[in-house]
Amino acid sequence: MQRIDAHQHYWQIARGDYFWMGPHVAPIMRDVFPADLAPHLQAAGIARTVVVQAAATVAETEFMLDLADKDDSIAAVVGWIDLEADDVEATLRRLAARPKFRGIRPMLQDIDDTFDILKPKQLAALKLLPKLGLRFDALAQPRHLPVVAALADHMPDLPIVVDHAAKPFIAKGILEPWASDMAALAKRPSVVCKFSGLVTEAGPNWSVAGLKPYADHLVACFGPDRLMFGSDWPVCELAATYENWLAAAKELLAGLSPAEQDAVFGGTAARFYGIG
Template sequence: MKIDAHQHFWALARGDYGWLTPELPPLYRDFLPADLAPVLRVNGVEGTVLVQAAPTIAETEFMLGLADDNPFILGVVGWVDFEAPDAIGQITRLATHPKFVGLRPMIQDISDVDWMLSKTHTPIFRAMATSELAFDALVLPKHLPNLQELVRDHPDLSIVIDHAAKPEIAAGQFNEWAANMVSLAQNTSVAVKLSGLVTEAAKDWTVSQLRPYVEHLLDHFGPTRMIWGSDWPVCTLACAYDDWCAATDQILKDLNETDRDAILGGNAARIYRIKGAA
């Protein structure tokens, strides 16, 4: 089963997408299951993981409703306010939904770079581990040293690094990001998403520009801890869905079938504990 492990939906009238403004005209409209379903069929994608795009419980409930109505949505990564007094209760309640598979605080938008290390969050991470929920780490390269500490503090927590931590490909930044990713890969179970790279590259990006970053991830996380995703519709700022599929197919073409299948779906099914996925 080919799974797109990172895609979004939104309806502007809901009103809680603070980052989504008219200054992003290609994205400033509704994106819903009817928009994505035909694209998935053309590209042989059988299921998706729907990921939060707004820091509200209401959006998480909205996504779970979409998952109930659309069988191709295999899992939902939602949001909970880690500062709320009832955060653990919210996590426990959401975890009863069979398609609720993880949580994603929007760390890249939080001004405090040390936010994830707050001791007040320790019970939250423990509750996630107890409920077998993944922690989607929406981080930037500057957060990687702290993420290493979080991994050490919570060895039982399933952690997935979104968009390979958004390396600054357009600026040619590689070495520091690469070293930090090696540290995160060594002696841990941390996984990383092969997604979101085209929007970090230059507008005229090429596969050859992406290849060193992907090959570095393959070298250190290996094919059992890489998860393919599109970041649709955000990826459309840089390329069509078909183009991203073609680019990753080209980069992964020398892997054997077992490893490709793992990256393109098997790992997502296992790490997100997706019920019913082959």
């Protein structure tokens, strides 16, 4: 089974559109390129990755696609578009012509209006995705889970993946209503979930024991065939090294059979993102 890291980032800060960066993320404020991640992937036995947008610009999406053209370890790119732009269809079609473009990720967590993605103009744009063979990455917080469920009901043919398990409040030890809302969302067969970002939400004092209730709930809700491992590198370095998080993920999923672990660490991502 080909091992896949289903969620990581590359960026070049001088490009100037990473507006979320600041002193609060000082440890990761450096340029990151495939050569920087390569030693971690080699040590982990991971062959391919999915590179995900980190800036709300089409220019950054094209930057990632250009990297993907030159580096075979990049299996897929998830980018960003302005869903309210008048030229949204033309932009989507242009990007979809690039061989490794697989989907979009609006930065829902940065939008004050929790229900923004359900507005008519956004929905009209999202209806284009299945027609173009594209997916939707939901950068969601717990407040968005009922909204993502409503979106899945409205567009059952739209493949949706919830990034970072919707960022539960692990550092505070809060399970509800995240747990109930995640269980409800998992009833929608078009929705899968990334087993990623948990250490960041737990903070620098994280432990496997502290992550376990959240990890166990994800496995119970989605099962291994609808979960995919992601490192969220280099963002994970705010709390853990690549190797630390990978080791924790393996420990948290040790109760799965070898075939089920293969699904989480590669098979689910390959199927969802169309990675050969």
